[in-house]
Amino acid sequence: MTDNRLNGVIRAWEQGKPAFAAFSKVDKLTAQEMTDAPYDGIVFEMEHNPYDVGGLGDALQYMLNRKKIAESGSVAPSVTPLARIPANGAEMNQFQAKQVLDRGVYGVITPHVSTVEQAWNAVASCRYAKPKGAALYEPKGIRGDGPATAARYWGLSQPDYYAKADVWPLAPHGELLVGMMCESPEAIDNLDDILSDVPGIGLVLIGEGDLSQALGYPRQYEHPEVLDAMRRIVETCHKHKVAVGNPHTNAKNVERLLGEGYKFLMSAPSRSYGVVGQGRELAGY
Template sequence: MADLPRLNNVIRALEAGQHALTCFAPAHTDSAIAMSASKYDGCVFEMEHNPWDSGRLRDCLQYMLNRAQIAKAGLVPPVTPMVRIPVNGVEMAQWQAKQALDSGCYGIVFPHISTVEEAANAVGACRYPRMKNAPLYEPVGIRGDGPTAAARYWGLSQQDYYKKADVWPLNPEGEIFCIIQIEDTKGVENLDDMLKNVPGIGAILIGEGDLSQELGYPRQYEHKVVLEWMKRIVDTCKKHNVVVGHPHVETGNAERIIKEGYRFLMMAPVQSYGHFASAQKLTGRS
């Protein structure tokens, strides 16, 4: 166990004080092959606004494997695969997160989280249960036990997988990155309580599309009212020393976003990597 490397490159970057460079990617095998050879730290397969298909997700994970990369780098995947699931926070569901983690995903994006209870449910869905007197008991784990495929995908024994399959940074050895999206004013107003009472959140990802819709300025991402509400999220995350992410990093806004304090940066998965190159230079990772 002590000799195992850090498997999650998104966590690796953040632990080193760097920015994590990531993107959304379509959940199909051609995209998975392209992502596996990209320069991103991680990619998030987009399944919130597409039909949920756990078999297709598992295919994507398999197509990200490259035998030459494995021979060179060992167990560490060059690009860490994660997924955004469809279920909203208010539904208090866990089954899609369970299926994604059981397939081998290293992280889950939970959309539309607005309350402390919803945030705790999201983190708990990424954790196995443990006794009340065990260390790091809270948030209570509710993930069902079915590790066979995930342990095989990570290249670990089941016992080593159990030790690593916990949320970072609550568990410093954990490899699972739990991201919750704040997408409405209720979520913004409750964020301070969420971060105060729910340990184990890896990052807060701003859902500026839905937030701007509610505010009456749909997709007007540079509107001052939208930016004011986004700043409230950033300021709250800074107060609690929690990573904050931006879903629409482009060449034109990258410098501003980085200066504002975003560290989980998501770009369009384009082959030219123009946005990526800009963000890489601005974050000192070129």
């Protein structure tokens, strides 16, 4: 359903392409600038920045570029907004995913997910409840019902929003992307079980900073032990056909990352245009 796809990150993957993205502040002017950037998606960063749901709602409105929407014929923003929430996986949080989804984001990234139970909760928090025995019942949805703002932002009726607001690839028609940060040795040890047992994880984003800290080599991203840990993550994701992401893509490593099979490449906005152009040229489109 690529032609009707609202989520630009998922669209890129369905077309066999890597997706390019960046973190963004929850700020109206930054959001306005980002909607003209050459990204498939952006991630509003609320783990290390303030958790500001009201500000997120404002920023999302500034992501709507009327000219691009008119030219494309799509109701969706040309750059897909996602959100990274503050709560670590171990906190088993649910309300933050609910609130950012209710504002209209197309996906949620949860930091520090290390176990099957934590990953299950991350997916369930993004899903509406279904009748027991319904198709794709598990992970059982626990997202509270309050779709009015999100449906309006997506340009859909509430019934149409319900139909599309499920997690991909568990629901092939779903437009919501659930991402987990893999950033500890425990998470790496459990990743095979997580991706075997938890349907609905669409992205594993490597947290190189925290991972390198945990390994004893803070921010030494080229250290052999850090690279080996990242290699294990990538291999496990490839085994389960789950997209793997890198948050520190730059002109020096983009060719290597593409060659290793990364599908979600995040670069700093200050140098993004060149990196994205270089990455797309290397990827052949």
